[in-house]
Amino acid sequence: MKTDIDQLMGEADLDSLLVTGPAGHNPYMTYFTGLVHLTQGYLLKKRGGEPVLFHGSMERDEAATTGLATKDLSDYDLIKLLKEADGDHIRARMMLLRRMFEEFDVRGRIGVYGKVEVGPLYAALQQLDEALSEVEIVGEAPDRSVLIRARTTKDEDEVGHIQEVGKITTAVVEDVAGYLTSHQVKDGVLVNREGGALTVGEVKRRINLWLAMRGADNPEGSIFAIGHDAGVPHSAGKDDDLIPVGKPIVFDIYPCQSGGGYFHDFTRTWCLGFAPDEVQEVYEDVLDVYETVYNAMVANTPCRDYQIMACELFEKKGHPTVLNTPQTKEGYVHSLAHGVGLAIHEGPTFSHVESNKDRLLPGSVITHEPGLYYPEREIGVRIEDTLWVRPDGNLEVLADYPKDLVLQMKDM
């Protein structure tokens, strides 16, 4: 949580944090600023001190709404700086950062964060590191990063945002289910009343529309993958594909607050009309592992234990997994879960590797998403909810929704 930042900075031996980039679609900056219209800025925070937001002059009123201490970048006269740097933008940027550091007496180990264009910043930070003997620029590993660790546990406000997006998400999932089942079936695929075939592209357009209507953004798109595509976890589905009955459809939807805030992550696997036996069997294996692992989860235990548990349960049912068959493209091929927040994928991580020290801390918001994949057999099944590890250690599904595999077609 934000209140942990100073302590985490101490543990990481960092004296200051430097966050760069816009306020939207940049979790590190949004974490401090909230959702405001800042296209480019810097945020400096010294250990034990309050953060200071450096903003463009045209964005001064937006910066003021953050409630943070602010500083107008035009005070540094960027045009004069660029002249002093002989028109070299990287040198000018280094000089700007040096002045900011001097003015705020920033020295020691400085962690850098932000989702930004890497090239110019890489070069400017290198020059800065070389120019200032009392400064060391530090790029932290994701699993040790102060801000990723802080963001791994959420306060109630943050959980509220994720839950709110969850309500929108499941409402849209219900819209999609209703839309699909209102169609008729002809030659094994969905058609409208005029006999026109429904496509994945049309379904996705409606998903975007319904999300926008309810106040969410969909910056990463969604997965609506059928048959063979469903068997490859990140295949998003092809716009021109028709929608068949009796084949597994993996529908994975991960919108965020309008403007680029907190995400929610959710998947259901559906068969329209009926499920072939082999899909039903795979589905029941996934649901059983979902429930067994969910019921086993206890706060403060290592996250990797649950990935290992999921692998062992799947293996007992005869499926290859990443634990017993590391490069497998069939069976259980991914991690059980990941943190969800201002980024769709954040801490904690659930990789089974020994070096993964992440724990299921109270305040975490995570996915829970076991799945099985057999692309050659045109089968993919994943069931995913977003869970909150409550401060009392109990788990809560943030947006509940039925897990039925088969959606009954009105027409069949």
Place this chain on the structure above:
Amino acid sequence: MKTDIDQLMGEADLDSLLVTGPAGHNPYMTYFTGLVHLTQGYLLKKRGGEPVLFHGSMERDEAATTGLATKDLSDYDLIKLLKEADGDHIRARMMLLRRMFEEFDVRGRIGVYGKVEVGPLYAALQQLDEALSEVEIVGEAPDRSVLIRARTTKDEDEVGHIQEVGKITTAVVEDVAGYLTSHQVKDGVLVNREGGALTVGEVKRRINLWLAMRGADNPEGSIFAIGHDAGVPHSAGKDDDLIPVGKPIVFDIYPCQSGGGYFHDFTRTWCLGFAPDEVQEVYEDVLDVYETVYNAMVANTPCRDYQIMACELFEKKGHPTVLNTPQTKEGYVHSLAHGVGLAIHEGPTFSHVESNKDRLLPGSVITHEPGLYYPEREIGVRIEDTLWVRPDGNLEVLADYPKDLVLQMKDM
């Protein structure tokens, strides 16, 4: 254009390009891959060679649709790499890049690109640079960057995408105009038939909805700023604000293709019902500068000339500008234009500084957006279109739309 990349690499003395990050909302990667579902990958291109896309195993089918040469990252056994690196993710990433470089015989000066989390990559690239004596990692300045320079001129496909988003943009602008003027006026603000006051937040929700309906994303939000807010160029407008008649509203809308592709940038300034004389005067000054500079633009000339021309024209009309009053927050306070493409702001740049060597090259797509701002007087006016410098050197407005200041209210 893409076909210029090898020549630009030669001019920049770069032997290879390394692009990182996802395919969406990451112009550098999208430029090569198009809009596919790749959450994380690398792209290596040697001078004179074809690019190779490195992708996660779960995204192999998406990667294949790009038509690029591909390589599955699981071939490098990332779990084994992490073990060899004693669980240090940054070291493991450096080792992965080193193996990729070795396998594809990458050496010399390597430019790095991508909109990504800067910290871990900064650290990994530094280690790589130190570990490999035959490799130099280069972060290019934005005005010299090979990929920004390549992207500055567009082929007809790219222009087609920007024009298509422009059609959606102006259609939604027309929707918004119709929506506003269909309201009634009570106590100087817009109300619906039941007498409820319309808010900026409600207008923005509809903008998002109508964009989604027509197939565009709105990742950066939009500006709908009234009175004082209109006088601060990047103030986005407050959700709770009511919509008055007779005050300038700056409506700046910059959506992109669904999934994160090409942008379009467009602004109109409206007064509902009537315009006070002083707003009308400011508006006419802006429109006059818009037209004079537009008519003066000639391909292959320096971009900064047009910013200086706009400043001098505004100064003659008695307005302060960034040329004669560098820190001014009143009058003409920004640049005339910027390139538009996979990023909403890209090359060429129009800053008046001498070090700006950008030219108005045939194939460029740029905004043209003179404006005047007097926040204390609650006045802001900006008129913006997106223009294409055609291969024959002639200018074309990519999405034409009336420039009227006053929108007649049906009710007044």
